[in-house]
Amino acid sequence: MKPRLQLKIIGIVFIVSFFIFSTLSYIHIRTYKEDMETSFVNRASSIAQSLDAGIETKTDIEDRETLLLLIQKQIWLDPDILDININLFQEDILKVYLSSDLNKIDQEAEKINFESYTQDMILNKITETEKARVLTVVTPIHVSGKIVGTYQIDITLENIDKKINRELQTTLITFFILLFLFILILFFFLKRIIVNPIYTINEGFEAVKKDKLDFRVNINSNDEIGVLADSFNQMIEILAASRKQLKEYSRNLEKKVKERTKELEKRDRELIKINKKLEEANQKLMKLDKEKNEFISIAAHELKTPLTSIKGFAQLMNTNKVMKDKKKLRHYLKLVNKNTIRLYNIILDIVDSSRLSLGKLNLDIEEVDIRKIFNEVKNNMKIVIKEGGIEPVFELEENLPKIRVDPGRLLQVIRNLIVNATHFTSRGGKISFKVHKKNNKFVQFEVKDTGEGIPKDKQDKIFSRFYQVDASLSRKVKGSGLGLSICKGLVELMGGKIWFESKEGKGTTFYFTIPTSNCLK
Template identity: 30%
Template sequence: MTVKKTFPKILWLIVSSSIFFIILYFALFYYTKKAEKEVYKDSVEHFDNEIHKLLDLESKPVLVAINNDSNWDEFVNFIASKDKVWFDQTIGNELEIYDAEYLGAYDAQKNFIIRTPTPRIKTLDFIPKKAMDLLDKEGIKKFYLKIPEGIVEVTGAAIHPSDDPLKNKTKTSGYFFVVRLMDKEFFENLQHITNSKIEFLGSNVVIKEEKNKIATAFQLKDSNGKVIGQLLFQRNFEIYFENTINLLYIIIVTFFISLLVNLIYTRRLVYYPLDLIRRVLETGNKKAIKLLKESNGEFSYIGNLFEENNNQKLELITAKIKAEESDRLKSSFLANLSHEIRTPMNAINGFTDLIINTNINETEKLEYLNVIEKSGKNLVSIIDDLIEMSKIDSNQISPNYTVVNLESCVSELYETIKVTIPKKSIEFILIKSSMPAEFNIITDDIKLKQVIINLLTNAIKFTDVGMVTFGYEIDEKNEQIHFTVRDTGLGIDEQEHQNIFDRFKRVDSDVSIKVGGLGLGLAISKAYVELLGGSISLESKVGKGSTFYFSIPLKYAKVDNIMVRPVNNLEVTKSDSKLILIAEDDNINFLLFQKMMQHKNYEIIRAINGREAVEICLGNPNIDLVLMDIKMPIMTGFEAIEQIQPMRPNLPIIAQTAYSSSEDKAKIEEAGFTDYITKPLDRERLFELLTKYL
């Protein structure tokens, strides 16, 4: 019943739309002639704009090149010296660059100096002085001239020193001209660029309009603005209206044939697919979608769209679940962050209050201060991780490749971490490579060290009894360096492996809660390894320990064979009286420096900003060392060292900064600082630096 009711409606739709089509066709025919004129007019205007833009674009390289050459101090010197050898070797070799036949130079008095032509131009000096007067006003100008060899395109520029960007006409040193001959080769190139037929016309020739062609003229003007000729650009106008009536008969006959075919096949080709579409829209029937995809023509495409729409709905549902999970994880992360920050802050505030407001003996006071110091370090570590993760997320981190002695790097890390392990029940072992690096390698040593330190710190943190080992192997065949960090600690559940490197996820357990932290170390390590072009992976079983593997590309800096440098143990000795300048705008930080150094034999003076630091360093030759704050008013530490170093290159200048990322450290080294110390200040690190450089 539905088919019988619907089919007459479809038939009536076909007939009525056909009648409408015929009426519409005759109406369109009426306006065809009118449209023909409008189309022709618009085409000519568009063609004219296109030609002028293409000609401007074709001249652009010459204008850019001549602007660079004419604003060149060496060219200014040539005008004065008239050194022919310099011109031939420097400017004369640029004929091919300019794609020109003539390069010429004139002095400030508009006298001819020299030229470099191709054999096609014999004329020596043909640039009018009025053209040079025009260059005094406009700087650069393109115009056309008639010379015995034919019409030429001339691009001229006034020559100025590089310190005269505004091209002050009072500083004009001379004039430089680039000449291109408008010969057969020039026209062929122009025809290719504009996809047009080009014809040269006289200055007074009027362009005739042709029915099947569009044309535009480009006037060739000399330096006075006088038209000396025209370039006629023509292109075929492939729009014909004469066959419209004949096409009408063909269309009408074709229409009736197609109408008959439509009546026969409407049910199979139109109604049935429309019915399938109705079923899909009403119920989302998957079987109807499948049948619709098997239909012919556009209905098959519609079936594909329905299927894609269903898939997208499923993807949206999945994405919504993931977004909700992400929100939940972020909320959990923020709650954990709040807890981790409040824990050391609670200790700092609480024990500080006890020291200030209660009567305690020296032993208790020392115990409380140790707790405050440890809590402060934990707080700084949390903030450093958050800042580093923020920089990674905003793509502000980039590798700083340097030449690295890999054996020394690994040995130094081993010795450094070894002395920090408080647990005597943990055996810390460095696995020697079976094939050590034969040459220095190229990598970012700061990020490499940070990855190893993060992995070793985690391994030690979650291992109560047993051992922690690390080492590397060289894989020259695949050009890789493979690092391994292994522990016999608690291990990680296999279900957590896929989330272990995610920044908002942490394996929550009694031990992880006990040791604290945000769990960003592994996320930062993964980001660093991938930044260096490598990969990181994990093997772990609960109760048996964990093994982290990561690889980075092997790039040798092939110089002499390397030797492992021993780890230097600094011998701290008390120096004689030395004069130290502390550039620090913060009163509390300066007071801290004073209190740390009050029992040492040092004389201290202070600068409260960068400018004052520069004045003191340059005015007092007795200063032996400078502790320079990076962020100061009036003049920063970076600006101050730029002025101090040229005058006192041997003065040790140590940067003190609250920034601690690898990029900040690299920036400090590039600025020329002798060394650096980070805030919060470490007393032992301070005295180590003072002993080293004094």
């Protein structure tokens, strides 16, 4: 528990104590100051009475030498007296009769002397000077029962101010000592009767938080805090009884909940499986739908081109002019045949891709000498490569083991990779076809070109069905986008693996492996 209550109590005690002691100190100093000033006024009155006693007749007051001796005697007896003036009135007009300094009677002094003379009473005032405060006391002069003038006695308050300051210092020191002791005693008293019981009750609440319902608050008091402690103990007892009943109820409820939870968990698992399957199926359907749309768009375009050419050339050949010109007729027939082969290859790619995706493509596996496959590729593809103004390179490692493959499908893979390379390699470039043994288990085939290369952001999709690096209908390189996906499917179906390396602007190398006959045995 944070000690905020103690701080609040200390603050309240300090404020109250400070106010009480400050008030008492102020009253004491004020009373002391007033008493001291009153004593000085009384002293001045006594001096005036002494002077008055020495003047019995008007003749006495006219004796300046005697009066001056009386004044000097009084000043000598009391060092606090600065000066004594005797002021006489003639027809209510003030005339300074005897004074050491005639210039000191100012308007304020004349006023207070006149008021004392007319009202027959002792008056006083305090003025501030550069050195100290000065108390001026004015008393009437009585001669034969009549008021003939006033005594003006000026007394310095320098000594009294020093006494007041010393008294103030003593009072302040006493004030702070008593304040500290009072606060300390009051704080410990309040802490014992208020703070400690509250902390004890708070410990009880903390125990309840930690589920310690056997905790009891022991406070021996008949006041409100004691009643609060008894109420707290009763609350814990009720809470403990309720907790016991709740546990019994929870045991029964827990059994039912577990049974129902098992049923719900079972249903949830089933629903999760169903949802997962539905989501996977939905993703596949979306992917298939996207592939279907792409395929329809590409296939329609690819099929339309050769069909349009065949239709156009057939119409031209049907004219009398072309029928008579055998040279043109042969040229058009050659073009028709070329577009028919192109159309046939597209349809074959579509059929092969469909069979691979359905797992219904059958292979005619046989043991094959790699040299036979290599020579056939070299003889057929050399011409295709050179037609594009590209340099062909063929390399075959000696003493390669035989492989078990479908020769037609293997040639299809190699042909697709080489034709693909010609599409993306400019004139003056180079395409190489190499075959070598990777290890005792596999033979590795490589088709390398110095063409455009494949952009990094498109390399991960290169073996996808219907995918083309340039998928626009206005692309330079024509094709269905099925060639590389078919190559991948055929290689894997024959037990091999296909991959590639490409750097944009430097070319691409496709690799694939085929297991040897010894490995398959």
